[in-house]
Amino acid sequence: MTVLTKDELEEKLEELENYRGRQTELISVYISAGYDVNAVQRQLSGETSTAKNIKSTSTRKNVIEALEKIIRELKGMKKTPENGLALFAGNISKIEGQADMRIWLIEPPMPLKIRLYRCDKEFVLEPLKEQLEVSEIYGLLVMDRKEATIGALEGKRIELLQKMTSGIPSKVRAGGQCLSPDTLIMKDDGEITLEKIHEGDLIKSFNFSKNSLIDTKVIKKWKVNKKKIFEIISIRGKIVASADHTFFVYEKGKIVEKTANRLKEKDNLVYKDGNKEEILSINEENKDCGLIDLEVENHNFLANGLIVHNSSQRFHRITEGLTKEFYKRIADEMKKIFYDNPKLKGILIGGPIPTKDEFIDNEYLATKLREKIIGRIDIGGSDESGLKELVEKSQEILAGQEIVHEKKILERFFKTLGEKPDLSTLKEPDTKTALSYGAVDTLILSKNLSKDKIKELKSLAENIGSTIEIVSTETEEGEQFDNLGGIGAILRFKAINK
Numbered sequence: 001m002t003v004l005t006k007d008e009l010e011e012k013l014e015e016l017e018n019y020r021g022r023q024t025e026l027i028s029v030y031i032s033a034g035y036d037v038n039a040v041q042r043q044l045s046g047e048t049s050t051a052k053n054i055k056s057t058s059t060r061k062n063v064i065e066a067l068e069k070i071i072r073e074l075k076g077m078k079k080t081p082e083n084g085l086a087l088f089a090g091n092i093s094k095i096e097g098q099a100d101m102r103i104w105l106i107e108p109p110m111p112l113k114i115r116l117y118r119c120d121k122e123f124v125l126e127p128l129k130e131q132l133e134v135s136e137i138y139g140l141l142v143m144d145r146k147e148a149t150i151g152a153l154e155g156k157r158i159e160l161l162q163k164m165t166s167g168i169p170s171k172v173r174a175g176g177q178c179l180s181p182d183t184l185i186m187k188d189d190g191e192i193t194l195e196k197i198h199e200g201d202l203i204k205s206f207n208f209s210k211n212s213l214i215d216t217k218v219i220k221k222w223k224v225n226k227k228k229i230f231e232i233i234s235i236r237g238k239i240v241a242s243a244d245h246t247f248f249v250y251e252k253g254k255i256v257e258k259t260a261n262r263l264k265e266k267d268n269l270v271y272k273d274g275n276k277e278e279i280l281s282i283n284e285e286n287k288d289c290g291l292i293d294l295e296v297e298n299h300n301f302l303a304n305g306l307i308v309h310n311s312s313q314r315f316h317r318i319t320e321g322l323t324k325e326f327y328k329r330i331a332d333e334m335k336k337i338f339y340d341n342p343k344l345k346g347i348l349i350g351g352p353i354p355t356k357d358e359f360i361d362n363e364y365l366a367t368k369l370r371e372k373i374i375g376r377i378d379i380g381g382s383d384e385s386g387l388k389e390l391v392e393k394s395q396e397i398l399a400g401q402e403i404v405h406e407k408k409i410l411e412r413f414f415k416t417l418g419e420k421p422d423l424s425t426l427k428e429p430d431t432k433t434a435l436s437y438g439a440v441d442t443l444i445l446s447k448n449l450s451k452d453k454i455k456e457l458k459s460l461a462e463n464i465g466s467t468i469e470i471v472s473t474e475t476e477e478g479e480q481f482d483n484l485g486g487i488g489a490i491l492r493f494k495a496i497n498k
Helices: 006-017 037-051 057-075 126-133 311-338 353-361 384-393 395-419 428-436 451-463 476-483
Strands: 026-031 085-091 101-106 116-120 137-143 147-154 157-165 184-187 190-193 202-207 212-234 237-242 246-251 254-259 268-270 276-296 300-303 306-309 344-351 373-378 424-426 440-446 467-471 487-491
Touching: 006 101, 006 126, 006 451, 026 037, 026 057, 037 057, 037 116, 057 085, 057 101, 137 311, 137 353, 137 384, 147 311, 147 384, 157 311, 157 384, 202 300, 212 300, 237 276, 237 306, 268 306, 276 300, 311 344, 311 353, 344 353, 344 384, 344 395, 353 373, 373 395, 384 395, 395 424, 395 440, 395 467, 395 476, 395 487, 424 428, 428 440, 428 451, 428 487, 440 451, 440 476, 451 467
Parallel strands: 137 344, 344 373, 440 467
Antiparallel strands: 026 085, 026 116, 085 101, 137 147, 147 157, 184 190, 184 202, 184 300, 202 212, 212 237, 212 276, 246 254, 246 268, 246 306, 268 276, 300 306, 424 487, 440 487
């Protein structure tokens, strides 16, 4: 079996489109590239058994005969052709009572990625029609900090290529490093309980580089329920904290960070004046307790006289590291999928505003792929539905890409026509002559030409390895070109005496 060219496929589809069944009796079977042909035989044998229940005698006869024709063809195959296979069979007679049972086997120019069995009044031709449209693809990426989905847009079909997850915890505030609501927080005008602190308040923080107190703003405040608390008693008082709240501790001549559940008696906490505050005892208690957490700009604050860590900052350090690793993994996967793909025309990236912008602006993608980005779109989804949303919201961009491409071709053509007329042709006679000499580098045809004329000229151009461009009339240049006859060429060498 020979792989059809696009032109041969287009001819075959035009023929198949003309056929109609009298009832639902035309069979379409698609076998995807690499799929087991024997499995399809077994499926169709099952469909033959089911078809015996069809009430109409003539429809039953036609369906079973069409299925048996396909099964016989498949039995003669050792394996599925490289690009997959489309089979069509049925009675196409227009005269009732007469039979004209036909079968068509098509190996398309590109791999089939669909498996399908359909019995209908018409043949299912859309998957093959898409191949006539696809000469380029767009890379798709939708992402947030938790997951990413990579896909490709081929014609009108979206293909899911890869799903990835980051492993980053979804909510900072599901846990949190927290303190008791009655903890005293230092401000300029004295101390106030943690429960009375508000977002936007200025509270005291310790500047370790200058060894002095400074003001810091409260960015966030939230409540958290914990089932275990630690009461830490020191020389000058006590503090109640969750197991994961971070304290500053003097250890071997330097200051380190330790969570409450890792502290031990005789550890030296850091007091507000920078001096040591020895722990006398630690009481661990299992009970439900409502605690409060803060996030501040300078990453630490004073609680009951002790310097304690901005709890959210530690979480952010962890998540930022995981996020960067995730971005690198996404970039590596994009490179693996798209870097060497000659059909890649552009890349669309969608996601929440900070995430996708961080990924793009911090240049995680390889330069070659970064230069292919044609759109960054604000969307909420990062799964397969997000790919669909990305494509839907990018329709103007995608349409614009086609228009830009056409404008560039025609600008080049008109520039050559004006500045180097010997290296261009306009209208059919001169263009045909140049084609006969093998001189055409790029053949340009208007979409408004008849199908037969396009087919004729494309065939001549393909024989000499010319690039073929079909342009619309959606641009001023396209309309002007169409008005001038809709046929032209940029030449490799002078071929016409003007």
